[in-house]
Amino acid sequence: MTSPEPLAISLSGITKAFPGVLANDNISLDFRPGEIHALLGENGAGKSTLIGILSGMQQPDAGSISVRGQRVRVTSPKAALKLGIGTVYQHVLLIPSLTVLENLMLGAPWWKVCDRDGAQKRFEELSQLLSTDLDPDVPVGRLSLGQQQQVEIIRALWHGELVLILDEPTSMLTPQGVHELGQVIRRLRDHGVAVIFITHKLGEAYELADCISVLRQGRVVGHLGKDEKARLSEEEVTEAVVAMMFGLEKATAAETEVAQGDAKLPHEGPAPLTQEGPPLVALQDATSQGQSGECPLRGASFQIWPGEVLGIAGVDGNGQKHLAEILSGQRPLAAGRLTLAGQDVSHGGVAARRRAGVRYITDERMGEGTVAAHPVSVNLVMKEIGQPPFWRWGLTQKGKVRDFATDKIGDHDIRTPSERTPIGRLSGGNIQKVLLAREMAPDAKLVIFNKPTYGLDLHNTLRARAWIREGAGAKAAAIVVISNELDELRETCHRIAVMYQGRIVGIVDNATTSETEIGRLMTGAEVA
Amino acid sequence: MAAGDKSRLDGSALATVLRILLPIFLALLVGALLLLALGKDPLAYYGYVVKRGLLSPTGLQASITRMAPLLLIAAGLIVAFRSGLWNLGVDGQFLLAAVCVAALAPGMAAHGFGDVITLGACFIVAMVIGAAWSLIPAFLKASHGINEIISTLMMSFLGVSFANVLIKIPFNDPTTTVPQTATLPVEDRLARLGDSTVHWGVILAVIMVVAVHWMMERSSFGLKLQIVGSNPRAAIHAGLNVKLLTYAAFAISAGLAGLAGAVDLLGVHGTIRADWNPAYGILVIPLVFLARFNGYAVIAFVFFFAVLMIGGESAARRLGVPTFFVLVLVALLMLFFAVTEFLDQARKKKTGA
Numbered sequence: 001m002t003s004p005e006p007l008a009i010s011l012s013g014i015t016k017a018f019p020g021v022l023a024n025d026n027i028s029l030d031f032r033p034g035e036i037h038a039l040l041g042e043n044g045a046g047k048s049t050l051i052g053i054l055s056g057m058q059q060p061d062a063g064s065i066s067v068r069g070q071r072v073r074v075t076s077p078k079a080a081l082k083l084g085i086g087t088v089y090q091h092v093l094l095i096p097s098l099t100v101l102e103n104l105m106l107g108a109p110w111w112k113v114c115d116r117d118g119a120q121k122r123f124e125e126l127s128q129l130l131s132t133d134l135d136p137d138v139p140v141g142r143l144s145l146g147q148q149q150q151v152e153i154i155r156a157l158w159h160g161e162l163v164l165i166l167d168e169p170t171s172m173l174t175p176q177g178v179h180e181l182g183q184v185i186r187r188l189r190d191h192g193v194a195v196i197f198i199t200h201k202l203g204e205a206y207e208l209a210d211c212i213s214v215l216r217q218g219r220v221v222g223h224l225g226k227d228e229k230a231r232l233s234e235e236e237v238t239e240a241v242v243a244m245m246f247g248l249e250k251a252t253a254a255e256t257e258v259a260q261g262d263a264k265l266p267h268e269g270p271a272p273l274t275q276e277g278p279p280l281v282a283l284q285d286a287t288s289q290g291q292s293g294e295c296p297l298r299g300a301s302f303q304i305w306p307g308e309v310l311g312i313a314g315v316d317g318n319g320q321k322h323l324a325e326i327l328s329g330q331r332p333l334a335a336g337r338l339t340l341a342g343q344d345v346s347h348g349g350v351a352a353r354r355r356a357g358v359r360y361i362t363d364e365r366m367g368e369g370t371v372a373a374h375p376v377s378v379n380l381v382m383k384e385i386g387q388p389p390f391w392r393w394g395l396t397q398k399g400k401v402r403d404f405a406t407d408k409i410g411d412h413d414i415r416t417p418s419e420r421t422p423i424g425r426l427s428g429g430n431i432q433k434v435l436l437a438r439e440m441a442p443d444a445k446l447v448i449f450n451k452p453t454y455g456l457d458l459h460n461t462l463r464a465r466a467w468i469r470e471g472a473g474a475k476a477a478a479i480v481v482i483s484n485e486l487d488e489l490r491e492t493c494h495r496i497a498v499m500y501q502g503r504i505v506g507i508v509d510n511a512t513t514s515e516t517e518i519g520r521l522m523t524g525a526e527v528a
Numbered sequence: 529m530a531a532g533d534k535s536r537l538d539g540s541a542l543a544t545v546l547r548i549l550l551p552i553f554l555a556l557l558v559g560a561l562l563l564l565a566l567g568k569d570p571l572a573y574y575g576y577v578v579k580r581g582l583l584s585p586t587g588l589q590a591s592i593t594r595m596a597p598l599l600l601i602a603a604g605l606i607v608a609f610r611s612g613l614w615n616l617g618v619d620g621q622f623l624l625a626a627v628c629v630a631a632l633a634p635g636m637a638a639h640g641f642g643d644v645i646t647l648g649a650c651f652i653v654a655m656v657i658g659a660a661w662s663l664i665p666a667f668l669k670a671s672h673g674i675n676e677i678i679s680t681l682m683m684s685f686l687g688v689s690f691a692n693v694l695i696k697i698p699f700n701d702p703t704t705t706v707p708q709t710a711t712l713p714v715e716d717r718l719a720r721l722g723d724s725t726v727h728w729g730v731i732l733a734v735i736m737v738v739a740v741h742w743m744m745e746r747s748s749f750g751l752k753l754q755i756v757g758s759n760p761r762a763a764i765h766a767g768l769n770v771k772l773l774t775y776a777a778f779a780i781s782a783g784l785a786g787l788a789g790a791v792d793l794l795g796v797h798g799t800i801r802a803d804w805n806p807a808y809g810i811l812v813i814p815l816v817f818l819a820r821f822n823g824y825a826v827i828a829f830v831f832f833f834a835v836l837m838i839g840g841e842s843a844a845r846r847l848g849v850p851t852f853f854v855l856v857l858v859a860l861l862m863l864f865f866a867v868t869e870f871l872d873q874a875r876k877k878k879t880g881a
Contacts, residue, residue, distance in 0.1 A: 330764060350767025360765075368761040374754070382755065383766045386748035394747050 006068065008033045008163050008194035009054070009085070014063035016049050023049035024060070025218040031163065035226065036185060036195040038209035040202065040241060046218040047198050051167055054196070055087040056080035067162070078107070086156025087165040092148045096141030100151050103140055104158060126154045129161075129191055130184050145315070146177035153184065157193070164188060165196045170204055171484075174315050175519040182208055206237055214244040269510050270309055270469045273494050278342065279303035281446050281478040286336035287502075288322045295319045297326060298502035299336070304446075304478035309468060311493030311510070312482040314522055319502035320482045324450045327480065328360035329353035340445055354383060357445030359472070363454055363482075365431045372424030376416050377405035379423045380438050408437040429460035436464070440473035447472045448480045453488060468492045486515055498522055547872060551864035558864075559857045566849065573843050573853075581839025589725045594834040597622070597792040598812050599733035602826045603740040604784030605809075605816045610744050611777035612757030613669070617680030618785040618809030620687020621661045625654035626789030627691040630709040630800045631699040633793070637716040646716065650790050658786020659779040661687050666778035670771040676778075688805055695802045707802040718795040729791035734827060736784065741823025753777050785809065811855075814862050833858065 009031045016024040024046045031037050041047050052058035054065070056074040064071055067083050074080045080087070094103045105119050123136050132150045140148060149169060156164055166185070170178045185195055185208060199205055205212050211229055214222040222244030229237060281304040290296030297319050304310045312320055325331035327338070329350040338346045345356050362369045370379045381390050381401055390401050405419035414433045416426055423431060432452070439447065449468060453461040469492055472479055483489050489496050490510060497507040498521035506521045560570035580587040601618050608615035629650045636646040665679035701710040718727035744750035756763045756773050763770050788808070793800065815833055819825035840854035 329767070350765070354767060362765060364761075368759070368765040371755055371759045371762050373758050378751070382762065385752055385755075385766070385768070391748040394749060396746050396748065396751065 006033065007031065007066070008068065010066040010069075011050075011054075012064050012066070014050070014053060014060045014065070016053060016058065016060050018049075022218050024053070027063070027215075027218075027220055029213055029220060031194045031196055033162070033192045033194045034189055035211060036189050036197055036209045038197045038199060038205035038212045039215060040199060040205050040212055041215035045215040047215055048167070049218075050215070051087060051165055051198060054080070054085060054163075054165060056085075081107075081156075081159045084160030084162030085165065086153075086158070086160075086163065088149065088152040088156050088167065088169060090168045090171055092145065092152065094140045094148055094151060094155075097139055099137050099139055100134055100143070101136040103151060104136075104155050122158065123154065126157055129157075129187065130154065131187055132184065144177075145317075146173055146180060149173070149177075149181065150184065157188075161188070161191065161193050163194045163196065165198070167198045168200070169197070170199070170201070174522050175515070178204070202238055202241055205241070206234055212237075212241060214241055216244070269490060270492060270494060272511070273305070273308055275305040275308065277305070279478075280306045280308075280341055280476075282337075282339045283327070284337040284339075286323075286326055286338065287334045288326055288331055289334045290322060294322065295502050296334075297322050297336075300499070300502070300504045301336075302497055302504055302507060304480070306476040306478060307471065308495070309479040309481060309493045310507075311489035311496040312480060312499055313484070313486060313489055313496050313518055314499035315484065318499045320450070320499055322502070323499070324360065324362070324448050324480075324482055327353075327446065327448050328358055330360070350383075357441070357443060357477075359439040359441060359444045359447045359474075359477075361432075361435050361439050361447070361449045361452060363451035365428065365435060366424070369435050370423045370431060373422050375405075375420045376409070376414070376423050376426070376434060377401050377419040379434055380405050380408055383438065408434075412437040429456050432456060432460060432464065436467060436472075442473065442475055444472070444474035444477045446478050446480070447474060448482070450482045452481065452483070453485070465492055486518060490515070543872075547868055551861060551868050554864040555857060555860035558860050559853075562856065563849065563853075568847055568849055573847055573849060576843035576846055577836060577839030579839070580842035581835035581837070586725070587838055587842065591831070591834040591838045592726050592730055593796060594838055595830050596727070596729040596733045596795060597788040597806075597808055598815075598830045598834060599730075599737050599827065600784050600788035600791060601808055601812045602816050602819075602830055603733070603736045603823070604781040604788070605812060606737070606740050606744065606821050606823060606826065607753070607777055607784070608781035609816060610750075610757055610821050611753040611773070612760070613774065613777050613781070614677045615662065615665075615680050615778065615781045615785075616677055616809070616813070617662065617665065617682075617684035617687070617782070618788075618812070619805065619807050620684035620691075621658040621782040621785040622789040622792075622809060623691040623805055624661055624687045624694075624789070625657040625786030626793045627694050627699065627709065627800055628657050629654050629790045629793050630712070630797075631694070633716070634710040634712045637712060643716065647718070647794065650794060651787060654786040654790035655783035656786070658789070659783040661786075662778040662782035663775075666775045669778075670774040684809075691800075691805075692802050695800060701799070709800050712794065712798040714798065717798055718791070727795035729795040732791065733788075736787075737823045737827055740780075740784075741826075744821075749776075811858070814858060818862070818865055 007030050011027055011029045014024050014027040015022070027046070027050060039047055039050070049058065053060050054074065056077045056079050059075070065074060066072065067085070072083060074083065074085070095106070098106075101116070101119055101123060104123060105114055108114070120136065127134060130150065130153065134143070134147060134150060140151060143151065153164065169181055173181060185197070189195055189210070197205070197209055209229075210226045212224040213220055222241070224237065224240065232240070283303075284301050285299045286297050286301070287299055288297040295317050300319070300323060302310060312323065314320055322331060326333055329348055329352060333346050336346070337344060340356050340358070343356070345353060348356065366372060371382065378401070381404065384390055386394065390397055390404065402419060408414065409416060409419060412433045414426075414437065415430050423434060426434070449472075452464045452468065456464065465488065467473070468479060468481060471477060481489060481492055493510050495507055496510050496513070496518060497504045498518060499505070500522065508518065508521075556574065560574070563570040563573055581591050582588055601622065604618060605615065632653055633646060633650050636649065641649075661683060662680070665676045665683055668674040668679050669676045695709055696707045699709045700707050718729050720727055721731070744754065752763070752768050752773055753776075755766065756768065756770055756777075760770060763773070811833070812830070815829040816826060819829045836854050836857060840857075841851055843849060844851040844853065
């Protein structure tokens with residue numbers, strides 16, 4: 001070794017432009033072996049592009065990458081793996097019907113005979129290194145998400161243990177899962193792996209990382225080295241990083257709170273509420289039929305009073321999607337009852353529920369919430385097609401639709417070139433604003449938010465949460481917020497219901513319950 | 529961003545003209561090379577096509593007459609394609625409706641029903657038969673999500689075969705030696721426009737294309753179909769009755785194909801021989817794509833194609849070039865349109881527009 005501190009990977013002047021955006025602007029970063037390096041930044045800060053370049057999915061327009069001091073070109077994901085750069089993406093990319101070992105053996109050249117013994121040996125080696133206890137012969141589909149992620153980590157390290165890139169690895173894990181992941185990462189660090197940890201949660205970065213780099217608008221705007229970070233207290237680190245992330249001299253309290261993610265800071269919940277009179281919404285023993293791979297409802301019940309916000313917590317895939325679809329009328333109830341203001345509405349479809357005052361803001365904004373190729377104006381009235389005043393005698397009243405759209409665009413600060421722009425060209429935050437505008441009704445009785453801030457940047461996250469706290473533009477509606485971010489529920493809800501395997505396993509008061517308690521419920525532990 | 533928009537606007541008129549003319553020119557050029565390879569004079573061929581299909585009065589009238597079934601089929605395809613349904617079974621729907629009308633019309637005329645009642649009944653029967661032939665694919669698609677491309681094609685083969693059975697057995701005219709349906713007297717067919725040989729079915733067809741275009745663009749029903757077509761999950765999310773809309777789109781599309789069969793029979797042929805299958809549907813599908821489902825553009829493309837067809841048939845007889853050479857030209861046209869489109873998209877990506 002010639003230099004005292006050999007670098008695992010060194011990026012120099014990496015620049016990558018996409019139509020209209022400079023995703024990476026002259027980024028230079030060094031990643032050292034035996035160090036956990038957190039990359040922090042908001043949505044659109046350029047994190048994903050940088051991972052894409054490191055993992056060979058994308059080629060930079062300018063700049064160079066050196067691995068162990070050698071200049072290299074990472075031409076494909078395969079090439080990246082060969083160089084010892086493994087990436088674990090946010091979403092699991094394994095084949096559920098294949099076993100753990102079979103998944104790991106994928107990607108070998110087709111002309112070679114499967115080397116089961118060799119694979120088994122490598123698997124045991126890495127299992128020992130990670131200190132995990134996975135059965136190599138069990139189908140991946142039967143593993144928990146945390147275990148699946150461990151398989152992904154093993155796969156990423158399969159061809160070498162130089163660099164491990166983790167893209168938002170905690171987004172789908174329970175608090176316990178996050179803890180276990182932390183242990184795995186630390187073991188890898190001690191083994192000499194350079195771990196690159198991408199996140200937008202400051203709390204995680206502080207807890208796990210040795211050093212932190214902050215990206216904003218495609219540039220590296222700040223760096224906290226190992227020694228510096230060790231010297232500062234958590235508050236000082238938080239303040240420094242928040243200032244870098246948002247380009248502020250001093251972050252406002254609210255922004256600090258969001259940026260900290262799961263960090264246990266005192267949160268400000270909604271104004272207290274007394275449950276007076278009969279409940280506005282009552283769901284009784286709701287069950288649904290799910291296809292394979294979906295988690296159906298297996299008897300969910302709750303009641304919500306006017307003006308109350310009920311949070312639905314739980315790890316993704318425990319029946320939340322079905323719950324939202326049942327409430328909105330998109331999915332029929334297999335059994336059970338839904339009453340709204342004393343009326344039984346169990347059997348209506350979407351249109352009937354909407355007439356009864358139900359509004360649903362889906363989490364799949366592009367998948368089902370909007371029609372990408374259609375203009376913003378049409379998407380704003382998508383749930384009113386055929387109804388006056390926008391349609392008369394079945395004919396589109398173009399002027400009415402346009403005026404409505406321009407009003408909404410103004411009221412909700414939707415950033416779009418015009419109301420005729422296809423909605424698919426808007427950013428996620430602005431598409432969310434379109435949905436919020438569309439689902440706003442002063443006389444709404446039940447408003448359902450499914451992951452309302454998923455994929456939004458900080459500004460829009462704060463905006464959406466404030467919108468929920470203020471009652472979603474309705475007078476005393478019952479509000480359901482489904483989210484897998486506990487801090488979001490802590491901030492917006494009066495009570496929090498926890499879902500586990502299609503059931504509501506507990507409903508707790510937000511103000512008087514600890515996060516540990518909720519975390520325990522999320523993993524299926526019985527109510528204390 | 530704003531500057532980019534402006535420059536695109538300035539260049540857009542020229543670019544649009546280029547996008548249409550360049551592929552046509554290239555297709556004609558390659559077609560000419562093929563003709564040379566066959567030992568024919570390309571200029572003579574193209575000259576005949578233009579002269580016989582466009583410039584001579586009888587040729588032009590024949591071209592315009594030919595537009596009627598093509599336009600009605602195109603109208604149906606616009607509805608289906610914009611609703612995201614690939615109704616490739618129009619030929620079966622067309623032929624079956626035509627055969628039924630071929631049996632019904634002479635019978636009704638012989639029994640002394642008036643023209644209005646006869647024609648009206650024929651149009652309705654044709655549309656119902658066409659729509660009925662799409663019922664199975666529509667059911668399979670709506671209730672089981674089975675790909676309609678395969679099911680409509682299979683139903684089309686069945687429809688064409690079944691039409692032949694009808695011609696040869698129940699609807700066969702015993703007074704003729706070849707199997708064919710009874711002939712509708714010329715005076716009972718669709719009336720001509722003025723002194724021309726063009727029947728008023730052409731007007732009906734143009735009206736239908738415009739009506740369909742207008743329905744898809746301006747009505748709530750059309751918008752619902754569009755949403756089902758571009759994002760079926762969004763349609764469910766918005767509470768649209770996707771099943772019903774699927775049936776409706778199929779019924780309209782196939783009904784218009786059936787109407788095309790009625791108009792072609794009542795306006796031109798008057799009788800159908802066994803094994804006759806013009807396969808207009810397969811010819812019209814690429815045109816509808818070229819026109820990007822725009823009704824007005826469809827009218828232009830269909831006219832262009834009708835001239836090629838009529839002129840090409842005439843030129844084929846004169847020069848001994850196979851009639852199918854017209855299809856070669858259309859195929860080349862498609863190819864070059866696709867290439868131009870691809871290059872245009874690539875250019876847009878590159879310039880970041």
